[in-house]
Amino acid sequence: MKNSISRRNFFLKTAGAGTGLFIFPSLLGNPFQKAGRGITPLIITSHTNETGKNAMEAGWEILKAGGTAVDAVEKAANTIEVDPEDTSVGYGGLPNEKGVVQLDSSFMDGKTYSAGAVGCLENIKTPSSVARKVMEHTDHVLLVGQGALEFARAWGFKEENLLTEKARKIWLRWKEELSPNDDWGVPEHLQGLTEKEAYWHDFPDIENHYGTTNVLAIDVNGNVAGCTTTSGLSFKLNGRVGDSPIIGAGLYVDNEIGAAGATGRGEDVIKSCASYYMVLKMKEGRTPQQACEDALHMIIDRYRKVNPRFFPSEKFVAINKAGDLGCATMKGKRNPQMSVRIESGFTKYEGTIAFPEAL
Numbered sequence: 248m249k250n251s252i253s254r255r256n257f258f259l260k261t262a263g264a265g266t267g268l269f270i271f272p273s274l275l276g277n278p279f280q281k282a283g284r285g286i287t288p289l290i291i292t293s294h295t296n297e298t299g300k301n302a303m304e305a306g307w308e309i310l311k312a313g314g315t316a317v318d319a320v321e322k323a324a325n326t327i328e329v330d331p332e333d334t335s336v337g338y339g340g341l342p343n344e345k346g347v348v349q350l351d352s353s354f355m356d357g358k359t360y361s362a363g364a365v366g367c368l369e370n371i372k373t374p375s376s377v378a379r380k381v382m383e384h385t386d387h388v389l390l391v392g393q394g395a396l397e398f399a400r401a402w403g404f405k406e407e408n409l410l411t412e413k414a415r416k417i418w419l420r421w422k423e424e425l426s427p428n429d430d431w432g433v434p435e436h437l438q439g440l441t442e443k444e445a446y447w448h449d450f451p452d453i454e455n456h457y458g459t460t461n462v463l464a465i466d467v468n469g470n471v472a473g474c475t476t477t478s479g480l481s482f483k484l485n486g487r488v489g490d491s492p493i494i495g496a497g498l499y500v501d502n503e504i505g506a507a508g509a510t511g512r513g514e515d516v517i518k519s520c521a522s523y524y525m526v527l528k529m530k531e532g533r534t535p536q537q538a539c540e541d542a543l544h545m546i547i548d549r550y551r552k553v554n555p556r557f558f559p560s561e562k563f564v565a566i567n568k569a570g571d572l573g574c575a576t577m578k579g580k581r582n583p584q585m586s587v588r589i590e591s592g593f594t595k596y597e598g599t600i601a602f603p604e605a606l
């Protein structure tokens with residue numbers, strides 16, 4: 248396994264300090280640290296924008312008060328899901344090819360070793376809460392489509408149109424630009440531009456063409472929980488379910504070890520059971536950072552036989568029970584980050600690029 252782990256990946260950079268101050272999370276003085284048990288309560292999300300930060304603060308409020316990891320994770324995930332500006336998760340997410348927003352989400356509670364998930368759920372802003380209901384109130388793990396909606400209805404979730412104006416306009420442009428040989432004309436704002444100009448005219452300002460969020464937490468009792476929630480790949484085929492609601496693919500939690508989650512091209516994540524793989528790697532003694540990188544290398548080792556030039560777009564995150572962190576992307580120009588809330592404050596953790604040559 249080719250892993251080049253620089254020392255700096257093991258450190259947390261304190262956001263806003265601007266002094267180059269680094270903190271090793273598991274060495275932090277922590278008032279919640281229980282003698283001999285080494286519990287470091289924390290919450291992380293793969294989202295690194297302002298909403299990600301707000302989500303971390305909302306989740307931390309619960310952890311700080313001695314609440315459960317499950318409650319903290321749900322609160323944080325909901326914060327991101329209801330943000331209308333975020334085009335990758337929940338309300339405001341980019342729709343499928345038909346212009347319909349179909350949401351996927353999964354939830355796992357390490358303490359009870361239970362899981363719940365929903366796929367292709369329409370009209371409900373907070374699919375993670377529906378996934379939690381599946382986990383806690385049924386003997387099933389995954390509900391999809393109409394059945395998931397009926398289940399949500401039964402629990403009193405409010406039905407709303409999830410397609411914001413912003414998302415509708417992006418979808419409409421996508422349709423208009425699909426082919427010069429269909430009956431959709433050249434979009435008015437693109438008339439007179441070359442194909443290349445037209446692409447760059449539209450797409451740089453779309454915040455998240457893809458995207459998902461993972462939220463993982465450890466509470467003061469050392470219990471681990473996680474959630475993955477998404478509107479899935481934008482313009483996906485109607486009815487497509489990604490990795491996010493598949494336990495072991497988009498999310499896995501083991502109360503004895505830690506948790507892992509995935510974002511990016513879900514098809515590869517499903518085939519590789521990536522989150523389960525990361526947790527198994529941590530069980531073997533790999534750090535969360537190494538486990539994220541191991542999983543990305545595992546995917547490419549398989550693809551190499553089929554297409555040596557194919558590097559799917561994926562970002563993995565992981566935590567272990569000691570409070571160590573991990574985050575890695577398949578490729579990219581900038582090192583990936585994730586948002587972290589621990590006792591000493593909000594921080595951003597910087598991970599690694601597994602295949603920097605794959606730009």
Ligand code: ASP
Nearest residue numbers: 457458459479489511513
């Ligand atoms: N993993 C998500 C999916 O395949 C999409 C993403 O994270 O970009 O549905």
